[in-house]
Amino acid sequence: MKIGIDLGGMSAKVGICDGSEVVRSAKIETGRDITFEELIDALKVTLESVAAGEDYDFVGISSCGFIDRKGGAIVYSNNIPWKNKPFASEVNKITGKPVGIANDAKCAALAEAVFGAGKGYESVCMLTLGTGVGGAFVYEGKLTEGSVYRDVDCHFGHMTVEHEGRLCTCGRRGCLEAYASATAVMNTYREITGKSLTAKEIIDGARLGGKAENKAVDSLVEYLSDGVANIVNAFRPELVIIGGGLAGGADVFLDRISVTVNERIFGGSFLPVKFATAKLGNDAGIIGATLLESV
Ligand SMILES: [Zn+2]
Numbered sequence: 001m002k003i004g005i006d007l008g009g010m011s012a013k014v015g016i017c018d019g020s021e022v023v024r025s026a027k028i029e030t031g032r033d034i035t036f037e038e039l040i041d042a043l044k045v046t047l048e049s050v051a052a053g054e055d056y057d058f059v060g061i062s063s064c065g066f067i068d069r070k071g072g073a074i075v076y077s078n079n080i081p082w083k084n085k086p087f088a089s090e091v092n093k094i095t096g097k098p099v100g101i102a103n104d105a106k107c108a109a110l111a112e113a114v115f116g117a118g119k120g121y122e123s124v125c126m127l128t129l130g131t132g133v134g135g136a137f138v139y140e141g142k143l144t145e146g147s148v149y150r151d152v153d154c155h156f157g158h159m160t161v162e163h164e165g166r167l168c169t170c171g172r173r174g175c176l177e178a179y180a181s182a183t184a185v186m187n188t189y190r191e192i193t194g195k196s197l198t199a200k201e202i203i204d205g206a207r208l209g210g211k212a213e214n215k216a217v218d219s220l221v222e223y224l225s226d227g228v229a230n231i232v233n234a235f236r237p238e239l240v241i242i243g244g245g246l247a248g249g250a251d252v253f254l255d256r257i258s259v260t261v262n263e264r265i266f267g268g269s270f271l272p273v274k275f276a277t278a279k280l281g282n283d284a285g286i287i288g289a290t291l292l293e294s295v
Contacts, residue, residue, distance in 0.1 A: 001055065003058070003059045003060070004290045005062065007104075008064055010029070010031060012028040014027075016051055016056060024050055025286065028042045036090075043094065047094065060101070060289030060291065061087060063102075064079050064103075065080060065103070066151065067151045069295070072086060088295045103134075104285050105135065108126070109124075109243075110138055113141070114288075115287060116241070123138070123140075123238050123239075124240075126241040126243055127242055128278075129181055129242060129247065130244035133156060135156035156176060159176050159227060166184075179219065180220055182244070185202055185246065186202065189202050192215050193212045199249075220246075220253060221260060225264060226264065229260075240261075242276075243278030243284075244278075247278055257275065
């Protein structure tokens with residue numbers, strides 16, 4: 001058995017897992033103002049109650065923000081009021097078990113690659129299309145590691161797909177995130193019509209044949225195909241998994257993406273890349289955390 005902790009901006013979920021099955025779990029409502037010390041105290045109690053006397057040999061942490069995976073620290077998150085805290089070593093102190101930590105998008109990708117849509121594949125890229133665009137590359141069941149902090153790789157959302165294009169949340173222009181996130185789809189629709197709809201409303205409208213909605217989806221398909229083609233040319237995964245809020249509308253755009261990407265990648269006609277949508281739900285963070293390596 002292994003324990004996974006999924007730390008978000010407003011709560012922390014703790015689950016004890018047997019493979020991909022979350023056997024027992026509990027939630028700590030942290031709010032945005034909890035101190036690091038208060039969180040560790042609360043975790044101590046919750047870890048004990050979730051373990052319920054059962055033996056476990058690892059604790060994995062999935063956290064929002066920018067993580068120093070090597071040092072086991074949450075360096076910074078705009079959802080958490082503290083910085084540079086040695087989270088992994090504190091959890092190791094209260095449990096006596098080896099601890100691993102990574103960013104939540106990466107943990108979700110790891111879970112999907114190993115137990116979800118990527119089960120049985122050797123190399124998998126996942127793209128999470130939500131408020132922003134996150135991602136990870138998983139090879140033989142392990143996350144790739146960038147240098148120094150080991151968590152600064154695979155920021156697929158910030159690759160340029162339009163020179164001098166839309167302003168991105170990172171301050172640069174023309175990033176994939178500014179064209180292929182749920183937020184971007186809403187912005188595209190607003191540019192076309194002057195009206196505001198949610199990404200889900202736009203996808204639903206496109207499904208029913210709405211003209212403006214389909215134009216917004218066309219734009220998504222164009223830019224996302226370029227972005228994914230770049231990713232595939234760099235990593236050559238066997239499978240690309242699309243997750244996040246927009247994945248709910250994959251029936252409207254994923255087949256088109258698959259065709260377009262395979263036209264645009266190097267050698268796509270004889271070695272096409274496959275596509276799938278994420279299968280695991282809200283427990284992907286906890287499950288993925290249990291698959292991490294220790295700090
Ligand atoms: Zn950016």
